[in-house]
Amino acid sequence: MKKFGQSLARxxxxxxxxxxVYKKDVHFGDLVIVNTHNSTYSVRVLSHGRYLVSxxxxxxxxxxxxxxxxxxCTWGGSVIKLDILAACGLCLEFGNRVVTSPIQKVTVIKYxxxx
Numbered sequence: 001m002k003k004f005g006q007s008l009a010r011x012x013x014x015x016x017x018x019x020x021v022y023k024k025d026v027h028f029g030d031l032v033i034v035n036t037h038n039s040t041y042s043v044r045v046l047s048h049g050r051y052l053v054s055x056x057x058x059x060x061x062x063x064x065x066x067x068x069x070x071x072x073c074t075w076g077g078s079v080i081k082l083d084i085l086a087a088c089g090l091c092l093e094f095g096n097r098v099v100t101s102p103i104q105k106v107t108v109i110k111y112x113x114x115x
Contacts, residue, residue: 020087021106023049023070029111034086037101041092043070043085045111057098069095073103 021032032043039056046052046067054064072082073090076099086092086106093099 019106020073020081020090021085021108022083023085024083026085026108027111031109031111032086033105033107033109034092034100034103035105035107036092036103039100041100053094056100071095071097074099076102 026032026045028045028047030045032045034041034043036056041053041055041058042065044052044065049069050067051070052065053068054066058064058066070085071093072080073084073087073092074080076091080093081087081090084090086103088103088106091099091102
């Protein structure tokens with residue numbers, strides 16, 4: 001049990017120093033570009049926890065663009081950060097259970113009337 005507690009503490013500490021984008025910090029129209037180890041995803045923020053996603057797995061399966069939710073980010077296992085849209089070093093999990101390779105870079109482009 002002690003080993004589990006140390007692992008959990010390590011996960012919590014690591015999560016505090018990640019470059020991350022919180023779901024609450026993006027708004028309708030914002031564009032989030034997520035570069036993973038294997039792909040690039042374009043995530044347009046809609047409303048009510050929905051996103052318009054293109055790229056990566058969705059392109060490979062002829063589904064882009066698709067409206068979906070984002071469950072959160074994982075370390076590749078069952079621990080998931082539900083409040084995170086994307087974080088470097090973590091894997092993004094979409095509402096359809098697709099999980100990306102680890103995220104390498106996240107860019108947020110805020111929506112303005114001129115976009």
